[in-house]
Amino acid sequence: MAEAAPVVTAALLVIGDEILSGRTKDKNIGTIADYCTALGIDLSEVRVVPDVEDEIVAALNAMRVRYDYVFTTGGIGPTHDDITADAVAKAFGVGISHDERAVAMLRERFPNPADLNEARLRMARIPHGAGLIENPISKAPGFTIGNVYVMAGVPSIMQAMFDAVAPTLKTGVKMLSVSLDTGGLPEGAYGTPLAAVQKAHPGVIIGSYPSFDGQRFRNQIVLRARDAAVLEQARAAVAAMLETLASPNPAAPPATS
């Protein structure tokens, strides 16, 4: 009955010394993870690399052959440390030069020719053959070449670019998820029966996630599947298991068969 779910995968390459030094705390990983999940794309790997061309090229080439899409963030501004466009051109073995479409976009922001200086024109250097990704906030575009989408590092601009890109992406069957709070039950109390539920429901990915507020742990069990009926069966099994553990009365029957 349920046909094989088409799975679409993606990877994210975060480019920037400032993330690795701790100066800037990345926000784009979580945002892009949320976007992908909402779209029905499996974000399958993330890498953070420094502003070093060979590192960017190597990571990009490793990821773009493996996943349906690669998103990148960072390194497309007007300063010398913005080297992403050159690295992408190198990874694809194509040339790079000022793109007239991109120059036109920058002219909207800098109508005075004196303001559209060498540094700002750097933001119009686009690998040959790439399409542009509009930037409604500050005009300097991102771009897409092959299965790679190159976006800004500034979170609000990255989000605007992703919004522009999202409708053009192929998507898979969405991964559905449901969370159960364990009501104070510790992981150690339900680890073994939860493993049995996982084994009995191989079509569902079950995770247990503790958080610690400094005083006590609080645990969530998260179930994920692309098939709603399969997900519900597993959810009911976990709920019954938790109920049995919380009220260990042998007379209480399990909620479902």
Next chain:
Amino acid sequence: MAEAAPVVTAALLVIGDEILSGRTKDKNIGTIADYCTALGIDLSEVRVVPDVEDEIVAALNAMRVRYDYVFTTGGIGPTHDDITADAVAKAFGVGISHDERAVAMLRERFPNPADLNEARLRMARIPHGAGLIENPISKAPGFTIGNVYVMAGVPSIMQAMFDAVAPTLKTGVKMLSVSLDTGGLPEGAYGTPLAAVQKAHPGVIIGSYPSFDGQRFRNQIVLRARDAAVLEQARAAVAAMLETLASPNPAAPPATS
């Protein structure tokens, strides 16, 4: 005069479906980046991989031969989805079993033998030959094998484990950094002269980092070097450059970015 600075490198492997799905927003990358910078260790790469043994093994083996240290976070709890210890054992080609030292630590937390059940004992499964990393919060230890340090994913526990590990790490000459606010000067206005300063000061890594508050950009120029005198020379050059740009024509309205 200045001798070659000894550089110590590290990579971070974040393990967990919950980060890639967006359910959990990672906080450990930024924390470990800060720790490394403070210690004099260059965090050089980060990867996030799912709870899939082959992925963990492949990432770990790629990183551990390349960097002085590899830190991992996540996947060492008592539930079936906690597979990091097994993956590390596989990566190193060693066996794994219940470690008596780890069992003793767990006994402190679970003095009643009935509480130290199969699931909780899972947290005492340690690759053969590994040393333990103490966990003052919830006792279940992390471990270290070769140049790999395996820590919890819960941020407060990861931090406690890193605090235990830090004094044992070799460290390099600390990377010093200084930031200059560009006082409203846009990146496009200083991109070209900043590139000239970078070229004249190859011993310093200069980055320009915009942030956008929804209204306007604010930029910071960050200079990093291991040699304080070299750093100060470059800082003075950037400050002079910014002053020149800010002062020549006070009548001109400031550009927006």
